[in-house]
Amino acid sequence: MCEGHASPAEVAQGLPRPAEGPAVDPIRLEPVDEIRITTLVENVFDALLVGDERVSRVGLGAGRATAAQFLGGAADVGLRAEHGFAALVTVRRGTATTSVLFDAGLSPDALVVNAGRVGADLTGIQGIVLSHGHPDHAGGLAGLAGRKGTRALPMVLHPAAWTRRRLAPPGGEARELPTLSPRALAGEGFELVERRVPSVLLDGAVLITGEVDRTTEFERGMPPAHQAWTGSAWEHDAAVVDDQALVVHVKDKGLVVLTGCGHAGAVNIVRHARRLTGVPELYALLGGLHLNGPYFEPVIPPTVAALRELAPAALVPGHCTGWRAQHALAAALPEAWIAPSAGSTYVL
Template sequence: MDPIHLEPVDEVAITILVDNVYDALLGGDERTRRAPFSVGAEPAPHFEEGESFVGLVAEHGFSALVTIKRLGHTSSLLFDTGLSPTGMVVNADRLGVRFDDLQAVVLSHGHFDHAGGLAGLAGRRRASTMPMLVHPEVWTRRRVVLPGSEMQPFPTVSKKALRQEGFDVVERRVPSLLLDESVLITGEVDRTTEFERGMPPSHQAWTGERWAHDAKIIDDQALVVNLRGHGLVVLTGCGHAGAVNIVRHALRLTQVDRLHALVGGLHLSGPAFEPIIPPTITALAQFAPSLVVPGHCTGWRAQHALAAALASAWVPSSSGTSLHLESTPA
């Protein structure tokens, strides 16, 4: 594929609306802002004051609001929507995030823990049509079959329901440029590493005739921004294509020679993926990123290993964390 010119941006902000963890005691710095200890109050009659503080929702899912600033103009899109119909919008309300100026929604892939919040979003935008960019295989029926356990079907995203709710669904296998060509959605990611082999045989998809091993989750795609003077900022949902494959793919597509930041799920949790933690970290370290914020399905073993190997770059994720990255002044 010919190189894609990705317009550099002056600023990018990634607000993590939903993640597996909410830690109200995490500290911030010049580029990392954390939600306050209390983001509101609710009635609680067993306290003298009649109310108690509330925090943010943490659930096994992921959602991020991406805002870019270029040539004085600011625009934003939503990347994934979390697990539950309410979690993302509850957190958005408590953080003071509004969806009024949202220009698009992107689904990283069709798993329900990234699409569950679409119902809540639709409830906030009944009066308007919202562009939604997805891979054509996002509608695939999937299930998990573990030895000695009952078959677990996954909820399947409905194209018909989304269109009825006002979403303007756009299906693309190839890369797409959004927000005045300043945000790249990778489309299908080239699989080039030897160790990132995808899901185990227990993960299956319906082919139309039978259930078959779905290793690749071919609809997996990432979001990429080119931060002027620094390099690429790569945002993943689960990173089913492999974190290293995704970074290589983004660098190759854009012909930008540096990875500045990697944010999102890296899917290194559990016995099927923990063996590839060492080669993944070795490869990521060669990119020398300035910021690594792994979340969601990364797993605690990989988090510990990343924190040790990339100590100056690693930052813990949490619902409510906002990353603010700025370009180098000319």
């Protein structure tokens, strides 16, 4: 269902349309002069990618490792790639810059190792934002905890990020996912800020969407194998209601939207950001779009149709987007599409 062109019905279904009525909580988002997004954890690392005016790349030689089999006893290394996502987001207004960390990857050390190899200073961040509670976005908090500059850092997250979840595939063994502990995070010195509604950070320059309105017919959430504990039973958790995105308004360009997994649906998220801010232009969309695997393949054509209509200048679908969706998006928006890779810095 991801080969060829979308049908007229799929195209019509995917076209952006406004939600009824004005936003309940409209946001005045202060425009910024520039945003830099450095992906510190990504599913892929490609040392041969070439940068351009929109993106700078990191190749082999970002670090050195002991390797006795080589003359000199050392070898160049690149960045670690894993099934996870983390990004350092820096906004500039005039000469002033401020930064936040968006997600933290899967393993305890990939975030800090990669940050060191690209020269990213994590001690200067003003806060942490979690897109949702899945472990591939929160595992690296262990490596970050207790480091210089991270004590008493505010961490913005949805209260449902503490939800116990499991994967229970038909005919397979159920596997419970690691669940975040508020007590443990607070004990490490993080200041937990739980919000269901939008939050505005960095003096009004960064919007965290909170819960996202679900307005499309085709973005249906997670499959039945994804379950949550209700307190008495495991039930299908399609919505992943804690899913939220980061939004910045670049002056004279439009909105930059950064997702973790995009469980709310890429098109739902963009529509929600436009409605909240009143800014109609989508300048860039980056992050995981969760279009990987047979359950999500029917969602690819209407998503591509909607994003083609929105016409972002930059599109960096990463992490859990999946190779079929990558191919479809690259073919539909060839000038906007940019290949993801750990250590890349996107300048908008």
